[in-house]
Amino acid sequence: xxxxxxxxxxxxxxxxxxxxxxxxxxxxxxxxxxxxxxxxxxxxxxxxxxxxxxxxxxxxxxxxxxxxxxxxxxxxxxxxxxxxxxxxxxxxxxxxxxxxxxxxxxxxxxxxxxxxxxxxxxxxxxxxxxxxxxxxxxxxxxxxxxxxxxxxxxxxxxxxxxxxxxxxxxxxxxxxxxxxxxxxxxxxxxxxxxxxxxxxxxxxxxxxxxxxxxxxxxxxxxxxxxxxxxxxxxxxxxxxxxxxxxxxxxxxxxxxxxxxxxxxxxxxxxxxxxxxxxxxxxxxxxxxxxxxxxxxxxxxxxxxxxxxxxxxxxxxxxxxxxxxxxxxxxxxxxxxxxxxxxxxxxxxxxxxxxxxxxxxxxxxxxxxxxxxxxxxxxxxxxxxxxxxxxxxxxxxxxxxxxxxxxxxxxxxxxxxxxxxxxxxxxxxxxxxxxxxxxxxxxxxxxxxxxxxxxxxxxxxxxxxxxxxxxxxxxxxxxxxxxxxxxxxxxxxxxxxxxxxxxxxxxxxxxxxxxxxxxxxxxxxxxxxxxxxxxxxxxxxxxxxxxxxxxxxxxxxxxxxxxxxxxxxxxxxxxxxxxxxxxxxxxxxxxxxxxxxxxxxxxxxxxxxxxxxxxxxxxxxxxxxxxxxxxxxxxxxxxxxxxxxxxxxxxxxxx
Amino acid sequence: xxxxxxxxxxxxxxxxxxxxxxxxxxxxxxxxxxxxxxxxxxxxxxxxxxxxxxxxxxxxxxxxxxxxxxxxxxxxxxxxxxxxxxxxxxxxxxxxxxxxxxxxxxxxxxxxxxxxxxxxxxxxxxxxxxxxxxxxxxxxxxxxxxxxxxxxxxxxxxxxxxxxxxxxxxxxxxxxxxxxxxxxxxxxxxxxxxxxxxxxxxxxxxxxxxxxxxxxxxxxxxxxxxxxxxxxxxxxxxxxxxxxxxxxxxxxxxxxxxxxxxxxxxxxxx
Ligand SMILES: Cc1cc2nc3c(=O)[nH]c(=O)nc-3n(C[C@H](O)[C@H](O)[C@H](O)COP(=O)(O)OP(=O)(O)OC[C@H]3O[C@@H](n4cnc5c(N)ncnc54)[C@H](O)[C@@H]3O)c2cc1C
Ligand code: SF4
Ligand code: SF4
Numbered sequence: 001x002x003x004x005x006x007x008x009x010x011x012x013x014x015x016x017x018x019x020x021x022x023x024x025x026x027x028x029x030x031x032x033x034x035x036x037x038x039x040x041x042x043x044x045x046x047x048x049x050x051x052x053x054x055x056x057x058x059x060x061x062x063x064x065x066x067x068x069x070x071x072x073x074x075x076x077x078x079x080x081x082x083x084x085x086x087x088x089x090x091x092x093x094x095x096x097x098x099x100x101x102x103x104x105x106x107x108x109x110x111x112x113x114x115x116x117x118x119x120x121x122x123x124x125x126x127x128x129x130x131x132x133x134x135x136x137x138x139x140x141x142x143x144x145x146x147x148x149x150x151x152x153x154x155x156x157x158x159x160x161x162x163x164x165x166x167x168x169x170x171x172x173x174x175x176x177x178x179x180x181x182x183x184x185x186x187x188x189x190x191x192x193x194x195x196x197x198x199x200x201x202x203x204x205x206x207x208x209x210x211x212x213x214x215x216x217x218x219x220x221x222x223x224x225x226x227x228x229x230x231x232x233x234x235x236x237x238x239x240x241x242x243x244x245x246x247x248x249x250x251x252x253x254x255x256x257x258x259x260x261x262x263x264x265x266x267x268x269x270x271x272x273x274x275x276x277x278x279x280x281x282x283x284x285x286x287x288x289x290x291x292x293x294x295x296x297x298x299x300x301x302x303x304x305x306x307x308x309x310x311x312x313x314x315x316x317x318x319x320x321x322x323x324x325x326x327x328x329x330x331x332x333x334x335x336x337x338x339x340x341x342x343x344x345x346x347x348x349x350x351x352x353x354x355x356x357x358x359x360x361x362x363x364x365x366x367x368x369x370x371x372x373x374x375x376x377x378x379x380x381x382x383x384x385x386x387x388x389x390x391x392x393x394x395x396x397x398x399x400x401x402x403x404x405x406x407x408x409x410x411x412x413x414x415x416x417x418x419x420x421x422x423x424x425x426x427x428x429x430x431x432x433x434x435x436x437x438x439x440x441x442x443x444x445x446x447x448x449x450x451x452x453x454x455x456x457x458x459x460x461x462x463x464x465x466x467x468x469x470x471x472x473x474x475x476x477x478x479x480x481x482x483x484x485x486x487x488x489x490x491x492x493x494x495x496x497x498x499x500x501x502x503x504x505x506x507x508x509x510x511x512x513x514x515x516x517x518x519x520x521x522x523x524x525x526x527x528x529x530x531x532x533x534x535x536x537x538x539x540x541x542x543x544x545x546x547x548x549x550x551x552x553x554x555x556x557x558x559x560x561x562x563x564x565x566x567x568x569x570x571x572x573x574x575x576x577x578x579x580x581x582x583x584x585x586x587x588x589x590x591x592x593x594x595x596x597x598x599x600x601x602x603x604x605x606x607x608x609x610x611x612x613x614x615x616x617x618x619x620x621x622x623x624x625x626x627x628x629x630x631x632x633x634x635x636x637x638x639x640x641x642x643x644x645x646x647x648x649x650x651x652x653x654x
Numbered sequence: 655x656x657x658x659x660x661x662x663x664x665x666x667x668x669x670x671x672x673x674x675x676x677x678x679x680x681x682x683x684x685x686x687x688x689x690x691x692x693x694x695x696x697x698x699x700x701x702x703x704x705x706x707x708x709x710x711x712x713x714x715x716x717x718x719x720x721x722x723x724x725x726x727x728x729x730x731x732x733x734x735x736x737x738x739x740x741x742x743x744x745x746x747x748x749x750x751x752x753x754x755x756x757x758x759x760x761x762x763x764x765x766x767x768x769x770x771x772x773x774x775x776x777x778x779x780x781x782x783x784x785x786x787x788x789x790x791x792x793x794x795x796x797x798x799x800x801x802x803x804x805x806x807x808x809x810x811x812x813x814x815x816x817x818x819x820x821x822x823x824x825x826x827x828x829x830x831x832x833x834x835x836x837x838x839x840x841x842x843x844x845x846x847x848x849x850x851x852x853x854x855x856x857x858x859x860x861x862x863x864x865x866x867x868x869x870x871x872x873x874x875x876x877x878x879x880x881x882x883x884x885x886x887x888x889x890x891x892x893x894x895x896x897x898x899x900x901x902x903x904x905x906x907x908x909x910x911x912x913x914x915x916x917x918x919x920x921x922x923x924x
Contacts, residue, residue, distance in 0.1 A: 252853050371846040378846055386666070386687060394669050470849045 006209065010089035013213035020220040021228065024273070027311035031266030036236040043235045050352075051234045052076075057350045062280070065350075067125050074119035075227075081112045081159075082212055089209055098173060109177040113163075117180055120156040123149050144222050145277075151215045158211055160184055161204035169197045226276040230351045233274035236267055237352035242343070243553040244504040245360045248469045257364025257467060261306045261322050264358070269311075271353045272304035281345035281355060286584040286606075287338045291599025294338035296345040296355045303358065305329030323362055336362050337374055340602070341465045341589030342548040347580050356589075363467030377466060380593045385471050388457040388478075389423045390593060399453035401425070401432040405439040410450030412486040417442075417449040420502065422495040423458050424623035430630065431494070431623040437650035438494055438518050444532075444653050445525045449492065455482065461497040464505060466590035476509050483511065490514045492521050494646075496549035496622045497588070503554070517550060519621050522649050523559040526566050532654040536569030539648065540616030544572035545606070545629070546582035547622035560621055560645050567652045573613045583609065585632075587624035607632030611640070618642045655769040655809070657708045658759050659699045659732070660789070661692035663716050663723040664779040672889045688723045691774025694837050697844040698804065699772050700731045706807055708769060709733045713758050715743055715751060721860050729847040729855035736762075740864040745877030748780070752788025754875055757868055759793060769807075770814070771795065771834045783836070790834035798833055802840040807831075 037043075049055055054072055057065040087095040097105050127149050163181035166172040168189035175182050189197060219227060248256055258264050279297055287294040306329040309320045320329050323336070336359055345355045366372045373381070383392030401421075410418050419442060424431040442449045460475035482488075491513055493499040503515035525531040544564060550556040557579050564572045577583040586602030596602065607629055610618050618633075618640060620626050629642045665684045673680050699710045712727040714720050715738040724735040738758055746754070759771055771793075773786035783799075790797035796814075803817040805826065814833055818825040819840065847855075865875070873879060898915060899908030916922040 250849065250853060252850070254850075256849050367846075368849040371848045373846060375843065378843070381846060386685065396669065470852065 006089045006092060009209070010086060010213070013217060014086065014090075017213075017216045017220070020217065023312075024220050024225070024308075027307055028266045028269050028273075030262040030307075030311055031264050031269045032262075034265035034267050036267050039239055042239055043237075046237060046239075047231060047235050050237075050350075051231045057278075064126075064129060067122050067129075070118050071122040071126070074115040074122065077111055077115035078119060080108075081115075085208065085212065102174070106174050106177045109174040113178045113180055116156050116159050120153060123153045123156070127153075142223075142277075144224075147218070148215075148222060148224050151211055151218070155208065155211045155215065158204050158208035162201065162208055164189055165192075165197055165201035165204055168192055169194070169201060171201075223275070223277040226274050226351065229270060229274040230276060233270060233351045233353070236270065238354060241553065241555070242346055242354050242356060243500055243549075244508065245357050245464060245469075247508045248364070248473070250470060250473065255365075256368035256469065257366070258358070258361040259323060259365035259369055261303070261310050263365075264303070264361070268354075268358055268361075269303070269307055271351075271358075272300050272307060274351045275300045275304070275353060276351060277301070278350060280348040280350065281353070284344040284348050284581065286340055286342060286344065286586060286602045289583075290602050290605050292335075292338040293332060293598065294335045296339075299331055299335065299355060299359065300353055302329050302331050323366065331362065333366060333372060334598075336366065337594065338591075338598075339589050340548070340584045340586060340591045342584035343552040344548075344581070344584065347552050360465060360467055363465075364469055365467070367467040368470055373466075374594055376594050377590070380462070380466075380590075381468055381471065384458060384460070384463055384468075384475070388475070389427060390458070390462065391423075391427060393427050396454050398426045398456055399451070401435050402439075402451065402453065404432075405436040406443055407439050408450045409453050410486060410488070415448050415450040416490060417447055418483075418486075418488045418491045419449050419451050420459070420491050420493045420498055421451055421456060422493060422498045422623070424627075425494040426456065428623060428627070430626060431644075434494060434623065434626070434644040434646050437644065437646040438492075440650045440653065441518075441522060441525070441531065441646060442492070445521075445530045452482065452486075457482070459498045459501040460505075461501040462590040462593060464501065465588070476506060476511075480506065480509055480511050483513070488513070490516070492516050492518060494518055494623065496547045496553075497624065500549045500553050517554075517556060517559075517621070518646055519550065519560040519563060520556060522646065523563050526563060531649070533567060533649075533652045534654045537567055537648070537652040538570075539568050541614055542568060542572050542617045542619055543575060543610045543613045543615040544578070544619045545575065545585070545610065545625055546578055547620065547625050548582065548584050548588055550621060551582055552580055560619070563645060563649060564619060567649055572619060573615065575609050575613060577609065585620075585622075585625040585628035587628050592624055592627070601632065603628035603632035604636075605632075607636060611637060615640055617648075619645055619648060621645050655708050656762060656766040657699045657702060657710050658762060658768055658771045659692070659696050659710060659712045659727070660755055660771065660773045660785070661696060661712055661714050661723060661727060662689045662774075662777050663687070663714060663720040664689045664777055667778045670779075672887055674889075686719065686722065688726060689774055689777045689779075691776060691778075691837070691839065693774075693844045694839055694841050695772045695774045696727055696730060696732065697842045698835075698837055699770075700845070701842065702770075702804070702807065703731070703733075706809060709766065711736065711762055713738060713755060713762075715739070715746070715754050715758075717744075724860050725855045725858070726847070728858050728860075729852045730845060731851065734861070736861045736863055738863050738868070740866075740868075742865045742872060742876050745880065746875065747880035747882040748782050748784035748788055749881050750875050750877075750879035752785050752792060753879065754868065754870065755785065756789045756792035757870060758863060759789065761863075761868070769809075769812075769831050769833075771832070773834065773836045775800065775836050775838050786834055786836040793832070793834070796829035796831070796833035798827060798829055799836040800838060801835050802838045804835070804841075 054069040057068040084097050097108060130145065160181055163172065163178055164184035167175040167181055167185040219225060277297065281296040282288040285296050306320055306322050309329055323331055324333055326332060339359045341356050343356060380390055383390055386392065387395055421435050425435040457479055458475060459479065460472040463472040491502055493502065493515060496517060499515055499517045502513055506513060542564060544560060546557065561572055583606050584602060585606055618629055620629060620642060621644060626642055626644060633640055663686050666687050669684045671680050696712065702708055703710050710732045711734040712724060712732045713736045714724055718739050720737055720739065724737055727735055736758065738754055743754055759768060762768060771789055776783035787797055787799065798816050800818045800820065801816045802819040805815040805817060807814050812831045813828055814831055815826060815828045816835065818827055819838055899911045901908040913922065917924065
């Protein structure tokens with residue numbers, strides 16, 4: 001009979017599957033080392049919470065995430081059933097659930113039956129969704145997606161067919177625990193002859209076997225590789241927010257950044273295997289959204305394709321360059337420069353893929369190994385290196401704004417807080433007004449504070465995000481020296497980029513600073529009653545814009561909102577995309593200093609979004625956002641004011 | 655064959671102020687940079703090197719800290735850098751400067767044939783634009799100033815064709831090599847140094863030629879060899895301007911007033 005054949009077929013298919021998996025996962029070893037095992041307890045918890053709890057798929061208001069949750073759990077149960085099926089195929093007559101005591105077998109039978117129904121339903125919903133309400137990106141409707149969904153549906157149908165014929169044959173002792181199969185048997189197979197029932201049973205068994213083995217062997221070659229890699233990737237995720245990039249060591253003979261696939265770490269490569277191609281990252285990417293070439297999902301996809309192409313050993317030349325090859329598996333320079341490092345992609349990715357560090361790593365390679373950078377950046381880099389500010393303005397002008405405010409210089413051993421003004425706050429005409437407002441607030445709160453004046457240097461944020469790590473490294477050294485010499489421990493910043501850099505990047509250099517953004521500071525002062533407000537200052541419709549480097553990078557969402565409520569007497573109006581789903585202003589990641597030639601301007605897109613709420617005031621907390629909004633509103637609507645939170649508070653002081 | 659590039663380290667003049675009392679430059683705390691025009695001269699030399707296989711030597715006369723600028727040249731791809739530094743060279747005007755540079759170029763020519771000397775158009779501190787021509791005259795080289803494009807170099811025939819940018823016109827000039835070429839900013843876009851080269855340049859050799867090596871007569875170099883002596887440096891007084899209208903609150907009205915004033919003064923006409 002079929003027994004011996006089944007052993008051979010199953011053994012061969014399983015071996016083939018293992019071989020494909022081995023061939024794929026072995027490629028990860030070409031990646032560089034990286035420790036992603038530390039803190040195993042928290043990692044296991046992550047897996048339970050995010051993967052098994054499916055927190056990652058149902059989060060962020062993704063309704064169809066629930067469908068995935070159902071499918072996921074049905075799958076988990078069916079994994080048990082199909083393991084049995086495979087063992088049965090390998091060792092016929094030796095292994096079967098029916099050999100278990102009925103107190104275990106019966107509940108199991110019910111469970112599997114329910115899971116199969118749910119899986120079938122979930123697949124139908126998924127297919128309907130793809131046909132009727134297609135997600136934005138085209139690949140959700142790819143052949144790959146339909147093949148997999150079709151295979152799962154077929155598997156379920158074969159499962160029911162098999163069980164129904166067994167029940168009709170009277171070979172299923174737990175028939176009453178299999179309501180659907182029982183129903184099918186009594187409806188369709190009631191009058192089958194023993195011979196034909198046997199034929200059905202065997203046919204369904206083989207259909208089930210072939211679909212299952214086919215599915216198994218299709219997995220490693222399809223986007224559904226995430227079924228294998230997704231959960232481990234959650235285990236290996238970064239346990240802290242991905243708000244910084246790793247340091248580089250500058251030593252002769254080293255290479256910098258990632259220009260070839262084997263220069264990623266193994267985790268960087270593993271990310272590409274875990275991508276579910278759900279497209280959430282690109283749906284939320286300001287670059288993709290406004291028609292730029294960058295699409296974070298494709299960046300990850302290209303890395304995978306490149307790895308599969310260039311990864312296998314004994315390949316002579318890497319014919320497919322990682323950067324600039326102009327075809328699938330190669331990422332163009334334009335794509336890499338289009339990223340604002342807003343972090344929206346990482347925020348929504350269900351399997352914790354880290355897009356931004358990869359993009360920055362490839363930028364590093366372009367800057368540090370081949371000096372291939374957009375022309376605009378050459379002068380930025382020079383200005384930063386020569387004069388420690390983006391415009392190349394004379395450093396002695398850094399303290400000029402202070403003449404218009406009541407400001408003292410930071411004195412070592414005396415002053416407590418450093419107000420780190422930042423390049424915008426010091427040089428930019430509009431942001432200088434914010435610096436003055438902050439000074440007023442600091443004075444009213446009664447703390448001891450001072451500025452560094454013309455000795456202040458740029459923090460280096462743009463350089464780091466743009467991949468000019470060499471100059472960034474030097475700037476950190478210079479700043480650290482000043483902070484140490486002056487005994488500076490507590491820093492209040494105006495700009496979220498300074499905030500994030502001093503707080504999260506400088507830590508890698510042993511600088512443990514208490515860094516406070518002005519929104520946090522003001523909130524604290526209002527709560528503790530140190531800042532006295534003159535009643536409510538109604539500003540009409542006030543729309544609030546979350547800055548990426550405050551919100552997504554550092555989780556500061558509440559402080560500015562609570563300040564606005566205290567000052568204006570009502571909560572700010574939220575834009576459609578807000579909090580962790582906020583939409584970038586377009587200036588982060590060094591984009592501030594580059595031309596935006598392709599597609600719609602990101603700041604215009606965001607300004608229009610704000611205008612939908614009919615605001616009188618748009619409140620920001622970042623000099624970049626300020627510039628981008630003011631610029632974006634130009635020519636659209638002149639009577640909307642863009643104000644920094646500090647300006648609103650300063651005007652409301654007693 | 656060799657290209658010699660002349661670069662000068664200059665104080666960042668936008669940050670230099672004149673002491674109103676003593677009438678001298680306040681140099682304290684002012685960072686030194688590579689003379690901006692010379693970065694284009696170096697870039698052009700490096701491009702010619704890539705295209706024709708020249709060697710590039712960079713020379714600079716200046717105080718010992720000029721080494722920083724020369725290391726930068728190394729990080730960009732210069733093959734050899736020479737610092738001409740000696741107390742005796744100090745206080746030189748263009749006459750004395752071009753003498754030392756020309757002698758250094760001659761010395762380099764003893765081991766390798768010099769095809770070109772490339773200079774910047776002028777410096778941002780001295781601003782005379784005389785040193786390049788001075789070198790050409792002393793060495794008897796073709797003198798090609800205000801060059802914004804090198805059209806062709808014919809190594810067999812030993813000729814060069816360049817485009818000079820003059821007021822309102824271009825001039826295509828062919829000249830025999832060796833030639834001195836003084837370049838404009840428009841000629842190219844200087845490259846950015848890659849990190850491995852920066853690290854290499856940090857401790858690569860910088861050759862020092864002082865007057866013991868050069869052996870020049872004391873009365874031809876430095877202050878003594880200079881025909882010009884600086885008598886006084888001062889910032890010209892500027893009359894205080896007038897603020898017209900309120901440009902912050904009413905920019906359009908202010909612009910209107912301004913245009914009206916310009917018309918009144920016959921600077922604009924309708
Ligand atoms: C008013 C005035 C006062 C000065 N006072 C002093 C002083 O007190 N002390 C003092 O030391 N100098 C002083 N100088 C500087 C000195 O006279 C000139 O800077 C020097 O002779 C070079 O001329 P330049 O800067 O005009 O160069 P330019 O002729 O404008 O330079 C053209 C090109 O020649 C090359 N070149 C010029 N100089 C050098 C160099 N040193 N090494 C290599 N290449 C070079 C560069 O390629 C440059 O782009 C003064 C200059 C002026 C105009
Ligand atoms: S960080 Fe922002 S801009 Fe960059 S890829 Fe992600 S979503 Fe797009
Ligand atoms: S990278 Fe993450 S969010 Fe983007 S498609 Fe892949 S799994 Fe989805």
